[in-house]
Amino acid sequence: MFTSFGKYILLLRLSFKRPEKFKVYWAEIMREMVSVGIGSLGIIAIISVFIGAATTIQVAFQLASPLVPLSIAGKISRDSNILEFSPTISSLVLAGRVGSNFASQIGTMRVTEQIDALEIMGVNAPGYLISPKILASITMVPVLVIVSITLGITGGYIACLAGSEITPADYVAGVVDGFDGLTIRVALVKAFVFGFLIASICAYQGFYTSGGALEVGQSATRGVVYSCVMILFADLIITRLML
Amino acid sequence: MIEVKDIVKTFGENEVLKGISAIFQTGKNNLIIGGSGSGKTTMLKCIVGLHEPTKGQVFFDGENFTEMDFEQRVPIRTQIGMLFQNSALFDSMTVEENIMFPLNLFTNQSIAEKRDRANFCLERVNLKGRNKLFPAELSGGMKKRVGIARAISMEPKYLFVDEPNSGLDPKTSILIDELIAELTIEYQMTTVVVTHDMNSVMGIGDHIIFLHQGQKWWEGSNKEIAHTDNQELNDFVFASKFMQAAKEKL
Numbered sequence: 001m002f003t004s005f006g007k008y009i010l011l012l013r014l015s016f017k018r019p020e021k022f023k024v025y026w027a028e029i030m031r032e033m034v035s036v037g038i039g040s041l042g043i044i045a046i047i048s049v050f051i052g053a054a055t056t057i058q059v060a061f062q063l064a065s066p067l068v069p070l071s072i073a074g075k076i077s078r079d080s081n082i083l084e085f086s087p088t089i090s091s092l093v094l095a096g097r098v099g100s101n102f103a104s105q106i107g108t109m110r111v112t113e114q115i116d117a118l119e120i121m122g123v124n125a126p127g128y129l130i131s132p133k134i135l136a137s138i139t140m141v142p143v144l145v146i147v148s149i150t151l152g153i154t155g156g157y158i159a160c161l162a163g164s165e166i167t168p169a170d171y172v173a174g175v176v177d178g179f180d181g182l183t184i185r186v187a188l189v190k191a192f193v194f195g196f197l198i199a200s201i202c203a204y205q206g207f208y209t210s211g212g213a214l215e216v217g218q219s220a221t222r223g224v225v226y227s228c229v230m231i232l233f234a235d236l237i238i239t240r241l242m243l
Numbered sequence: 244m245i246e247v248k249d250i251v252k253t254f255g256e257n258e259v260l261k262g263i264s265a266i267f268q269t270g271k272n273n274l275i276i277g278g279s280g281s282g283k284t285t286m287l288k289c290i291v292g293l294h295e296p297t298k299g300q301v302f303f304d305g306e307n308f309t310e311m312d313f314e315q316r317v318p319i320r321t322q323i324g325m326l327f328q329n330s331a332l333f334d335s336m337t338v339e340e341n342i343m344f345p346l347n348l349f350t351n352q353s354i355a356e357k358r359d360r361a362n363f364c365l366e367r368v369n370l371k372g373r374n375k376l377f378p379a380e381l382s383g384g385m386k387k388r389v390g391i392a393r394a395i396s397m398e399p400k401y402l403f404v405d406e407p408n409s410g411l412d413p414k415t416s417i418l419i420d421e422l423i424a425e426l427t428i429e430y431q432m433t434t435v436v437v438t439h440d441m442n443s444v445m446g447i448g449d450h451i452i453f454l455h456q457g458q459k460w461w462e463g464s465n466k467e468i469a470h471t472d473n474q475e476l477n478d479f480v481f482a483s484k485f486m487q488a489a490k491e492k493l
Contacts, residue, residue: 020348020349021347021348021349023347024347024348108334109333109334112329112331112334113327113328113329113331114331114332114333114334116293116327116331117325117327117331117333119292119293119320120291120293120320120323120325120403121320121321121323121344121345121348121349122316122317122318122320122321122349123348124313
């Protein structure tokens with residue numbers, strides 16, 4: 001485990017060495033940002049709307065009491081979306097979509113000697129392959145989380161329109177009541193850290209793939225599993241430190 | 244000229260190369276031949292720095308490549324072209340982008356100049372007009388030729404070729420061999436080819452090194468190889484009935 005961690009740190013150090021030509025790396029960063037950001041928008045939108053709606057219905061159901069104002073459901077739903085569901089669930093889904101893509105892409109390049117070809121040319125392969133992915137992730141995952149928060153709260157509103165547990169007016173009153181900007185800051189810090197973990201762990205797994213197609217699949221699976229575990233671990237640490 | 248001095252390479256307990264020394268001359272097709280598992284590809288990877296030798300040194304025109312770090316190796320690496328066994332073209336790039344890739348990173352040429360160079364390299368390997376195809380749309384022989392075009396795009400001083408004929412039909416194999424031989428003379432490169440294809444050996448083998456059990460077992464030219472009394476080399480070269488019949492006619 002310590003050997004793997006050492007290799008991971010060394011790989012990260014190599015990834016952020018000075019690029020051979022910034023223009024070429026910039027093009028790669030832009031390409032990865034489109035792939036991570038635009039490519040993940042659909043799945044993030046779907047899960048956010050459904051989780052937002054389901055959360056609102058469940059909270060309203062649990063708070064069904066004449067002593068509790070119904071607007072509380074909107075408030076709890078908002079904070080749950082901002083603090084936990086949007087950053088964490090979205091990142092777990094992104095680990096599956098984006099992380100497996102990173103690991104299998106780099107792993108395939110390793111087993112088909114494309115990484116060797118880069119090294120022969122004098123290209124710093126970790127820098128060219130990994131740093132654009134990390135930079136794209138730490139930029140686009142926070143953007144996706146903001147989108148997810150917006151759609152999650154919208155999903156809750158749609159649930160109120162479609163159901164009878166809570167009126168839309170009560171829900172909106174709860175959503176705007178006692179909003180604290182710290183929750184957004186926590187969500188963005190989580191998104192930034194989770195984006196880094198997804199890209200770096202999956203890229204590491206891909207980069208050290210050896211063998212053939214079977215091992216590429218195993219690397220992708222390992223990348224997703226390890227990044228999910230690390231996301232949950234980091235989630236706890238950040239929550240503990242910031243709230 | 245490339246000089247290899249007493250190269251040893253071990254993987255765990257397994258000693259794959261057992262102290263090999265050789266000199267690869269400029270403007271010649273230097274072939275490394277041997278049976279499967281004899282250490283040919285390992286030797287090639289040690290020379291180009293994809294494997295670090297356990298012991299020994301590699302000199303590129305007198306410069307000790309083994310003792311250099313990554314940064315120091317870059318100027319030499321930009322003078323190296325390599326064709327991999329499976330061509331190793333970048334899947335996400337078109338043929339033209341593959342050829343222009345090293346030019347994008349290591350030259351300050353304009354886009355028009357880089358495109359001209361890519362077109363020239365493609366024309367040189369008889370693939371004119373295939374610029375916009377992706378590697379997945381190419382046959383095995385075409386991939387090899389694009390690999391060669393990419394390898395020569397920076398006008399290298401050293402060309403390394405790993406199993407250029409694997410998976411190719413005999414006619415395409417000969418075309419690839421002839422192309423390598425022509426380019427070696429045209430660019431005055433030091434060319435090192437790893438192969439076990441006897442057509443290549445007899446066709447373009449100016450200088451041949453035969454590896455056996457991780458050691459240099461024999462060294463000579465394609466003219467000398469037919470008359471050698473080295474038992475292991477004879478067993479390797481004349482393994483097929485066709486080659487045995489050819490030897491009898493010599």
